[in-house]
Amino acid sequence: MAKVIVWNLMTLExxxxxxxxxxxxxxxxxxxxxxxxxxxxxxxxxxxxVFGRVTYEGMKAYWTSxxxxxETKAFMNALxxxxxxxxxxxxxxxxxxxxxxxxxxxxxxxxxxxKDIYVFGSAELTESLLAAGLVDEVMIAIxxxxxxxxxxxxxxxxxxxxxxxxxxxPLKNGTVILHYGVKAxx
Numbered sequence: 001m002a003k004v005i006v007w008n009l010m011t012l013e014x015x016x017x018x019x020x021x022x023x024x025x026x027x028x029x030x031x032x033x034x035x036x037x038x039x040x041x042x043x044x045x046x047x048x049x050v051f052g053r054v055t056y057e058g059m060k061a062y063w064t065s066x067x068x069x070x071e072t073k074a075f076m077n078a079l080x081x082x083x084x085x086x087x088x089x090x091x092x093x094x095x096x097x098x099x100x101x102x103x104x105x106x107x108x109x110x111x112x113x114x115k116d117i118y119v120f121g122s123a124e125l126t127e128s129l130l131a132a133g134l135v136d137e138v139m140i141a142i143x144x145x146x147x148x149x150x151x152x153x154x155x156x157x158x159x160x161x162x163x164x165x166x167x168x169x170p171l172k173n174g175t176v177i178l179h180y181g182v183k184a185x186x
Contacts, residue, residue: 002047002110003136006119006126008153011143015150016123022058023150030143030175036072038177043075047115050106053085055121060093082109084125103132110134127155135182138163144174 009030010016017023051059063076080095084102091098099105106129109117119126119135129135140153163180170176 002112002114003116004050004106004110004119004129004134005116005137005139006129006135007042007139008121008126009141009143010153011150012146013150014152014154015147016121016153018147018150021054026143026145026147029145030141030171030173032171032173032175034171034173035141035175040071040075042118043071043079045116046075046079046118048109048117049076049079049081050102050117050119050122050125051081051083052122052125053083053088055125056081056083056085056088056091056093056096059120060091060096064093082106084122084128102128103134106132106134123151123153123155126153130161130182131159133184137166138178138180138182140178141171142176142178144176 008016009024009027011026018025059076063073066073077094081091081093081097082102082105083091083096083098084100085098086100088098097105102125106117119129126135162183164183165178166181167179168176169179
């Protein structure tokens with residue numbers, strides 16, 4: 001059975017993007033050789049990447065046009081991708097499927113044997129999957145920076161949830177990676 005793992009970077013105050021969509025300048029405060037290595041590791045471990053529509057549009061625009069070369073670009077373009085959207089009906093990005101029934105599709109794919117399912121970005125999608133009990137683990141890189149305003153990764157009105165610490169790893173640049181298991185509702 002595959003695990004669903006949410007991965008994101010956020011600021012100390014909990015924002016995964018700044019004031020505007022795709023305001024991700026703080027990622028530079030977290031990025032370095034250690035996160036680059038982790039990114040490559042994700043590519044080797046992932047069987048499926050999952051995005052909400054907005055994250056998908058940004059990821060597709062970047063990874064299909066960047067001149068950057070390397071493992072991350074290779075796996076982002078090659079791995080199977082699943083997009084949660086009620087607006088899109090298809091995609092021209094390699095190995096991409098679009099679904100309006102993300103919880104049904106994740107439930108089905110999670111039951112299959114295989115590599116893990118990674119959810120990148122996508123705060124709204126993350127909340128939906130957490131509410132449906134489909135997330136197994138949450139990994140967050142906390143960048144050593146505050147930005148004052150932005151979009152929170154975890155929604156303020158979400159239900160209370162409990163997490164079990166799997167690992168906490170400080171990086172040389174001050175970023176801390178927190179890795180939690182999602183505890184089942186009591």
